[in-house]
Amino acid sequence: MNAPVRAPGTGPAPVDALGVPGLGAWYRTRTWHDVTWSAQDLVRGKEGRRVAVVLPALDEETTVGGVVRAFLPLTRRQGPGMPPLVDEVLVVDSGSTDATVAVARAAGARVVTREEALPGVPVRPGKGEVLWRALAATDADIVVYADSDLVDVHASLVVGLLGPILREEGVHLVKAFYARPLRLETTTEKSGGGRVTELLARPALATFAPQLGGVVQPLGGEYAGTRELLEQVPFAGGYGIEVGLLLDTLALLGLDAIAQVDVGVRKHRHRDLLSLGVAAQEIMLTIARRTAGTDLVRAVAHGGPGAAGGVDLVQFDQAADGRWRPGTTHVVVHDRPPMAEVLASLRAAARADGGQRRSA
Numbered sequence: 001m002n003a004p005v006r007a008p009g010t011g012p013a014p015v016d017a018l019g020v021p022g023l024g025a026w027y028r029t030r031t032w033h034d035v036t037w038s039a040q041d042l043v044r045g046k047e048g049r050r051v052a053v054v055l056p057a058l059d060e061e062t063t064v065g066g067v068v069r070a071f072l073p074l075t076r077r078q079g080p081g082m083p084p085l086v087d088e089v090l091v092v093d094s095g096s097t098d099a100t101v102a103v104a105r106a107a108g109a110r111v112v113t114r115e116e117a118l119p120g121v122p123v124r125p126g127k128g129e130v131l132w133r134a135l136a137a138t139d140a141d142i143v144v145y146a147d148s149d150l151v152d153v154h155a156s157l158v159v160g161l162l163g164p165i166l167r168e169e170g171v172h173l174v175k176a177f178y179a180r181p182l183r184l185e186t187t188t189e190k191s192g193g194g195r196v197t198e199l200l201a202r203p204a205l206a207t208f209a210p211q212l213g214g215v216v217q218p219l220g221g222e223y224a225g226t227r228e229l230l231e232q233v234p235f236a237g238g239y240g241i242e243v244g245l246l247l248d249t250l251a252l253l254g255l256d257a258i259a260q261v262d263v264g265v266r267k268h269r270h271r272d273l274l275s276l277g278v279a280a281q282e283i284m285l286t287i288a289r290r291t292a293g294t295d296l297v298r299a300v301a302h303g304g305p306g307a308a309g310g311v312d313l314v315q316f317d318q319a320a321d322g323r324w325r326p327g328t329t330h331v332v333v334h335d336r337p338p339m340a341e342v343l344a345s346l347r348a349a350a351r352a353d354g355g356q357r358r359s360a
């Protein structure tokens, strides 16, 4: 087992221990641990830009209504003479066979099917597909995506995500991060969720795109993006959409175009392990497609990269004060040669040794 350089969750945030050059600086300047702005503050800086909240939905009749109702107050004027912060809440239905469409409409959302979102372009299955088609169904300058299986969700999620994009120069993609309990009913459990994130996405990104190691929730479905960015990048059709967006934003605009905000706790409907395996495969394919052939991947194949051929795995844990702290483990794997080669060379050495003793 490789020993952590520092156990997650202990001591002061060692941002400089984030292995990749520049990552500590990015984490310091592009991570918001508190939402210190209000919807009214953001409306003042909105400067005519239109904002849409887009909810992809596949058979989410039990939760979509609650998510729509949580965000809808943001579509009202935020004070006398002030415009709303959010111009529309749009549900893009992904082929539901339950009452998702009716429930979302009754809750007050505009609802379009994936066919209606982009008529004339044959539909493919998957989550990324509906996020992509949503760009044709709204003219918003800023899109906030959120999953429609969230529970106990609040408008502050959207207010948090819009802060860096409306208040900072050069930010084009803002990811939410949060505590992720694995069970819905719990009020005290804070971790255990995000299984694909911890077991696949984080190690894969540490290996093939270490510049993204400071992103606390790379797979999270809650993020805000500018149309300027979203129209310029490809969208992976399925569950690869989030890692794809991160990798493509990094390639197109650089790390400083990405920011992240702590929005508290996220609870959602969990899927079973076999479904998560399929999602993990889509994520792996998306990463492979975007990183194959790079110098880094070639280096990994030959035992690199980094000191002694290892990888710095950055993980996050929440300290007693509620702050998320990165911890880095330098992970090294040494390959031993096939035992037949070792035994053959030991036998050859023994034979040579015996021959020398006989001739002495």
Ligand SMILES: O=c1ccn([C@@H]2O[C@H](COP(=O)(O)OP(=O)(O)O[C@H]3O[C@H](CO)[C@@H](O)[C@H](O)[C@H]3O)[C@@H](O)[C@H]2O)c(=O)[nH]1
Pocket: 055, 056, 057, 058, 059, 060, 093, 094, 125, 126, 127, 130, 146, 147, 148, 149, 218, 219, 220, 221, 222, 238, 239, 240, 241, 242, 243, 268, 269, 271, 279
């Ligand atoms: O074909 C699909 C599949 C899902 N969804 C919707 O997408 C959201 C997230 O789907 P879900 O199956 O709950 O994803 P998770 O297992 O929770 O996956 C997590 O990790 C994924 C991979 O990064 C992200 O896409 C998700 O947003 C994130 O919640 C939900 O609103 C779904 O209704 C669709 O619209 N169409």
Ligand SMILES: O=C(O)[C@H](O)COP(=O)(O)O
Pocket: 180, 181, 182, 192, 193, 194, 195, 196, 197, 198, 219, 220, 269, 270, 271, 276
């Ligand atoms: O983001 C993830 O890793 C997957 O959505 C799985 O999340 P869960 O372990 O909380 O179900």
